[in-house]
Amino acid sequence: MSDRNMTVPLRYRFRGQIDTTGRVIVAIIGLAFALLPVLLIVTASLDPRDSMVRQAIIPENANFENYKDLFNNQIHPFGIWLLNTLKIASITSVLTIFICSISAFAFSRFRFRGRRGLLLSVFLIQVFPNSLTMIATFLLIQGIGLFAPFMGLNSHGGLILVYLGGAMGINTWLMKGYFDSVPRSLDESAKMDGATNWQIYWRIIIPIVKPILVVVALISFIGAYSDFLIPQIVLQDTRQFTIAVGLTLFIRGGHYTEAWGVFSAGALVGAIPIIVLYLYLQKFLARGLTAGAVKG
Amino acid sequence: MSAARLKGGASAPSSLLNDDVPRHPFFSSKPFRIAIRLGLLAILDTVSLLFIWTLIANGRYPLAIVVFLVTVGVNVAFLYEKAYPFKWFSPGLALMIIMLAYPTAYTLYVAFTNYGDGHLLTKIQVINQLESRTYLPEGAREYSWTAYRSEGGEFILWLQSEEGDFLADPGEELAPADRVPRNILGPLDSNGIPTEISGYQRLSRVEVLKHLDELSAVEYGVAPDTARVSSLDAAQQLEQRYVYDRQIDAMVDQIDGTVYSPVEGAFTSEDGRVLRPGYWVAIGTKNFVRLFTSPALAGPFVRVLVWTFVFAALSVFLTFVFGLFFALVLDHPRMPAKRTVRSLLLIPYAVPAFISVNIWRAMFSRHFGMITTTLESIFGSSPLWLADPFWAKIGILIVQTWLGFPYMMLICTGALQSLPDDIFEAARIDGAGPLHQFWHLTLPLLLVAVGPLLIASFAFNFNNFTVIDIFAEGGPPMAGTLTPAGHTDILITYIFRLAFASDRGADFGYASAITIVIFAILAVVTALQFRYTRVWEEISENV
Numbered sequence: 001m002s003d004r005n006m007t008v009p010l011r012y013r014f015r016g017q018i019d020t021t022g023r024v025i026v027a028i029i030g031l032a033f034a035l036l037p038v039l040l041i042v043t044a045s046l047d048p049r050d051s052m053v054r055q056a057i058i059p060e061n062a063n064f065e066n067y068k069d070l071f072n073n074q075i076h077p078f079g080i081w082l083l084n085t086l087k088i089a090s091i092t093s094v095l096t097i098f099i100c101s102i103s104a105f106a107f108s109r110f111r112f113r114g115r116r117g118l119l120l121s122v123f124l125i126q127v128f129p130n131s132l133t134m135i136a137t138f139l140l141i142q143g144i145g146l147f148a149p150f151m152g153l154n155s156h157g158g159l160i161l162v163y164l165g166g167a168m169g170i171n172t173w174l175m176k177g178y179f180d181s182v183p184r185s186l187d188e189s190a191k192m193d194g195a196t197n198w199q200i201y202w203r204i205i206i207p208i209v210k211p212i213l214v215v216v217a218l219i220s221f222i223g224a225y226s227d228f229l230i231p232q233i234v235l236q237d238t239r240q241f242t243i244a245v246g247l248t249l250f251i252r253g254g255h256y257t258e259a260w261g262v263f264s265a266g267a268l269v270g271a272i273p274i275i276v277l278y279l280y281l282q283k284f285l286a287r288g289l290t291a292g293a294v295k296g
Numbered sequence: 297m298s299a300a301r302l303k304g305g306a307s308a309p310s311s312l313l314n315d316d317v318p319r320h321p322f323f324s325s326k327p328f329r330i331a332i333r334l335g336l337l338a339i340l341d342t343v344s345l346l347f348i349w350t351l352i353a354n355g356r357y358p359l360a361i362v363v364f365l366v367t368v369g370v371n372v373a374f375l376y377e378k379a380y381p382f383k384w385f386s387p388g389l390a391l392m393i394i395m396l397a398y399p400t401a402y403t404l405y406v407a408f409t410n411y412g413d414g415h416l417l418t419k420i421q422v423i424n425q426l427e428s429r430t431y432l433p434e435g436a437r438e439y440s441w442t443a444y445r446s447e448g449g450e451f452i453l454w455l456q457s458e459e460g461d462f463l464a465d466p467g468e469e470l471a472p473a474d475r476v477p478r479n480i481l482g483p484l485d486s487n488g489i490p491t492e493i494s495g496y497q498r499l500s501r502v503e504v505l506k507h508l509d510e511l512s513a514v515e516y517g518v519a520p521d522t523a524r525v526s527s528l529d530a531a532q533q534l535e536q537r538y539v540y541d542r543q544i545d546a547m548v549d550q551i552d553g554t555v556y557s558p559v560e561g562a563f564t565s566e567d568g569r570v571l572r573p574g575y576w577v578a579i580g581t582k583n584f585v586r587l588f589t590s591p592a593l594a595g596p597f598v599r600v601l602v603w604t605f606v607f608a609a610l611s612v613f614l615t616f617v618f619g620l621f622f623a624l625v626l627d628h629p630r631m632p633a634k635r636t637v638r639s640l641l642l643i644p645y646a647v648p649a650f651i652s653v654n655i656w657r658a659m660f661s662r663h664f665g666m667i668t669t670t671l672e673s674i675f676g677s678s679p680l681w682l683a684d685p686f687w688a689k690i691g692i693l694i695v696q697t698w699l700g701f702p703y704m705m706l707i708c709t710g711a712l713q714s715l716p717d718d719i720f721e722a723a724r725i726d727g728a729g730p731l732h733q734f735w736h737l738t739l740p741l742l743l744v745a746v747g748p749l750l751i752a753s754f755a756f757n758f759n760n761f762t763v764i765d766i767f768a769e770g771g772p773p774m775a776g777t778l779t780p781a782g783h784t785d786i787l788i789t790y791i792f793r794l795a796f797a798s799d800r801g802a803d804f805g806y807a808s809a810i811t812i813v814i815f816a817i818l819a820v821v822t823a824l825q826f827r828y829t830r831v832w833e834e835i836s837e838n839v
Contacts, residue, residue: 020632026625027637033698034641037655040666099388106384118385125392127822128400131761131788132811135406135795135804136399143359147350165395168388197380226648228762229788233796244650248766251658260658267651278646282639 045264066265078266080239081246085225086273088156088163088242093221095160096167097213103168104175105201109187119176126169130162131229137162138233154236162234163224171216178212179205215284218277225274243270337374341367355418358405362398366390400815407808408578410561413801415574419558422575423540426547426563430515430522430534433551437533439523442489443504443511444496451507452496453516454489455523455531461488464516464523464531504528538571547571583809596774596781597790597810603689604786607764608757611696612750618697619704620742626705627712638709645702653766656695657682660767682768685783692767692784699763700753704746711745712738748828755821759788759814779803787814 046062071079107119130137138153141162145152151161186208187200195203206213228244235241238249247270250263344367351360370390373382382389409415417425439455439462446452453464461473482492492498499507505528512525515534523531538547538556547556547563556563562574586593622641626634644652659666660681671678679687715738723733743750764770770782770789780793787810794807 020628020630023625023628023631026622027631030622030625031637031640034644034702037652037659037698038643038647040659041655099391102384103388106381110381110384112381115381122392124822125397125400127818128396128815129759130396130399131759132791132814132818133396133399133403134792135808135811136402137395138796139402140359140395140399143351143354143356144347146354146356147347161391162395165391168392168396172388222648226650226762228650228765229792232792244648247650248654251654263654263658267655271647271651274648275643275646278642279639282642 041264041267044260045268047261049261066261067269069262070265070269073262075238076246076249077239078243078246078269081241081243082269084156084240085242085244085270088159089221089224092160092163092167092224093217095164096171096220097217099164099167100171100175100216101206101209101213102201103172104179105205107172107176108179108182109184109197109200122168122172123170126166129166134229134233137230141234153234154240155234156240159231159234159242160224162230163220163227167220171220174216175209175212178209182208211284215281218281218284222274222277333374337371340370355421358402359398362394366393403808403811403815406804407583407812408580409576409805410574410579410582411576411805411808412803414572415561415576415805417573417575419561419575419577422563422573423547425573426538426571427536427540429537430524431537431551432524432526432532433535436535439531439533440529441523441525441531443499443507443525444493445499445503445507446496450496451511451514452493453523453525453531454493455516456487456489463493466514466516467518470517470521470523579805583806584812586806587809587813592778593806596777596779599774599783600781600785600787600790601813603784604758607689607692607696607786608754608760610693611700611757611760612753614693614697615700615704615753616708616746616750618701619706620708622701622705623708623712627709638705641705642702644698645700645706649699649762650766652699653695653763656691656698657767660691683772685772688768688772688784692763695767696757696760696763700757703753707746707749708742711742714745715741748825751821751825751828755818755825758786758817758821760786761788761792764789765792779806 045066046064048061048063048065103122107115141151141158142153144158144161145155148157149155151157182205186204187195190200190204225242226244227242231242231245235245238246243266247263247266250259250266344363348360348363348367351357351363369382370386373379373386437457437459439457441456441464442454444452444454451466455462455464455470463471463473463476465471480494481490482494483490485491490498504511508525508528515522515524516531517523522534524534526532535550537550539550540546541548541555544555545558548554549556554565554569556565556569556571558564558577560574560579561577563571587597588594625631626638631637660668662668662680662682665681668678668681679690681687681691719737720733723737728736764784764786768782768784770785770793772783774781774783779790780797781790782793785793791807791810791814794803794810796802
């Protein structure tokens with residue numbers, strides 16, 4: 001991203017004014033394509049007429065009625081969905097970094113028989129995610145619910161459990177790579193002082209590897225927040241829904257077919273936490289910490 | 297551990313262990329730690345055993361076995377000194393085995409069964425269900441009856457017949473009057489019928505009329521000795537209709553002696569009559585044979601399969617082309633406001649797909665959609681984006697491009713900036729024009745760098761449920777198919793429809809067979825990824 005001291009590398013052949021103008025025009029077209037849908041819902045969310053046909057950027061009679069409707073809706077309790085989603089995503093993300101960091105620590109610090117095979121299995125099993133084995137996952141959650149209803153069908157516990165099952169895999173790999181870069185001399189000197197493995201993990205490694213913990217926490221938060229398939233399989237009552245499955249009801253469901261205004265307000269409110277997280281994540285993305293983390 | 301210590305660790309990790317915070321010796325003593333560990337393990341084992349017991353009681357043996365093995369594994373990890381690394385893996389591995397590996401194996405199994413609507417129960421459950429069916433034989437024993445009702449709306453009957461009086465309770469065996477404890481019966485009236493029975497009120501003639509439908513819907517007694525109210529005055533003894541004959545493994549109809557033998561998970565007579573429900577049974581490779589050869593099923597499946605590949609490949613291609621294009625355009629020293637433009641272009645990537653695809657769906661919608669109305673005002677007409685098989689696909693590809701190009705731009709920008717300048721200089725000296733340089737230097741070098749990410753993107757889009765399901769729910773539907781397939785369905789949304797979202801009934805076995813096809817394709821893609829990224833070699837070196 002640097003301008004490299006303003007020396008123009010030789011692969012840039014056209015250097016004239018025309019070239020720059022061309023680039024600016026292309027960039028503007030690109031921006032229009034990228035931002036139009038976003039601007040559209042900002043406008044629609046302020047428009048009391050529940051319509052998406054738009055002439056002016058700021059609609060006549062612009063107000064926040066749609067936002068009020070959104071949070072006062074009895075049939076589609078958006079506020080509850082938002083809280084549900086934040087709860088599920090936060091718990092998933094905290095438990096994911098715990099589970100993966102202790103595994104990554106063991107992979108990085110211990111040498112034992114079967115390590116190589118285990119490392120490979122962890123990578124290979126996650127090739128078949130729960131979204132693919134949705135039928136078996138459904139039956140599994142049903143089975144768990146026989147014993148522990150708070151982790152069965154229609155429970156947030158069940159949903160979190162599914163996400164945690166998929167937590168190992170790529171996250172452990174990302175973390176292990178980062179842990180490996182922490183010099184082992186640090187743990188060895190701690191060991192000399194009589195530290196246990198747990199103390200080395202908790203008091204030496206964890207403080208150093210915070211960046212990768214943040215990245216994994218964000219990726220798993222965003223993943224759980226945006227998932228559209230597993231909640232449809234696990235959750236049944238409207239009040240238990242996450243935003244992802246709830247939001248579509250505003251434009252598909254029986255009560256509110258094509259309630260664009262309220263939908264747009266919900267879309268904006270729902271998108272903001274993730275956009276903020278992405279802007280924060282961007283600096284890590286640039287550092288290449290998230291290699292392989294395709295958008296989910 | 298306190299936050300203060302964590303912070304201290306971040307700044308000076310090596311001095312951390314000089315015991316900055318003293319602890320009570322008891323809590324760090326070995327006996328204490330071992331006691332805590334054993335206590336927790338005992339709690340875990342108790343919970344596990346209760347869970348396993350519940351599973352066995354419900355006939356879920358495979359899951360019970362897996363939970364048992366995982367529990368044993370966790371115990372070994374914590375009790376056997378040499379297995380200490382597995383203590384650290386135990387939470388993650390236990391979850392991975394139960395929540396991920398087990399469903400994968402189970403899917404393999406279900407693919408070879410007929411599991412689904414009409415075949416949801418086990419054979420034993422079906423036999424029990426069929427054996428509880430009754431019929432009214434000719435010349436059945438007749439009773440006259442009197443009804444009693446509890447506060448909760450449950451009914452019992454007092455039956456009178458030539459053989460004597462009985463108390464009849466649904467689900468309990470008929471009790472002869474002399475064996476009913478006297479103290480629960482109220483005083484008898486002139487006909488010898490109790491005026492009340494403990495907890496139940498005798499119904500008057502008027503009340504009987506009011507509840508007659510409910511009364512006659514219930515079977516009183518336990519099969520095979522049950523009675524049912526057949527008229528206002530009479531109740532009749534019913535008899536068991538089907539009897540399971542263990543010797544010949546068949547159900548025998550007691551009315552006419554027809555023998556129903558098991559055929560593919562349903563008791564079937566010789567002339568082809570079938571007793572419902574059927575049960576869950578392995579049917580070999582039948583689901584796979586249907587998948588590829590049955591004209592009614594293979595047609596939609598092959599079309600969905602082809603579109604899945606086209607969709608995933610074009611998604612990668614289009615996002616890569618657009619991403620690279622914008623990366624090239626912006627990657628220029630004199631481009632103004634580069635960083636701001638890049639950040640803004642990343643917004644489509646940052647908005648969750650479930651939100652942005654909904655917005656696009658709105659824009660493409662027929663009556664209000666901005667794209668539709670704009671096209672209509674310019675050209676006088678617009679394609680029916682969501683209802684036309686061809687245009688729905690085009691619409692999805694537009695949405696996919698929008699969603700994915702920022703990510704590609706990001707990785708291409710990174711890769712472009714790391715290309716060495718000297719080879720471009722050499723090329724220029726050799727007289728290569730800019731286009732030639734692009735095709736023969738930039739692109740090949742770039743592809744080497746981003747190749748693995750392109751494969752990952754392909755694999756991701758291959759199963760991109762969110763985009764397909766939100767945009768048009770896989771629709772428009774294909775006409776004249778037996779299964780709920782749509783023109784924009786990809787394999788994973790098709791599986792979802794087969795299993796969960798169809799009014800034509802769930803077909804778990806067939807849907808699982810399709811899942812196996814995806815497994816196979818993903819295995820190939822993963823193998824490719826391995827070759828590119830050399831993950832395997834990385835492991836070998838690191839060990």
